Amino acid sequence: MGATEIAFIFLIYLLLFGAKGIPSMARTMGSTVRQFRQATDEIQREILSGTDGIRNEVNKVRDAADPMSKKPQKATNVQEDAGSTAGPIPPKDTPDTA
Numbered sequence: 602m603g604a605t606e607i608a609f610i611f612l613i614y615l616l617l618f619g620a621k622g623i624p625s626m627a628r629t630m631g632s633t634v635r636q637f638r639q640a641t642d643e644i645q646r647e648i649l650s651g652t653d654g655i656r657n658e659v660n661k662v663r664d665a666a667d668p669m670s671k672k673p674q675k676a677t678n679v680q681e682d683a684g685s686t687a688g689p690i691p692p693k694d695t696p697d698t699a
Contacts, residue, residue, distance in 0.1 A: 614626055 614622065618626070
């Protein structure tokens, strides 16, 4: 609704009900707008809460399909990791006994 449409409706209301009806019209419009906003907020909350499970499943599939999307874990030094998990490195001059 534009400003001219609202002004036209207000003028017609003023002609029909007089100046005494303006406060009651304002109260009625205020309560109607408040109820409408509450209803739309409630509907939006219900829709969003109903789609949480779907959103979680989509995120799981997306993470499984794209390994680059995973958050990197603690950055460590490659030499520290190799030394701690691989164990001692055998000398190179040892002949094979096989």
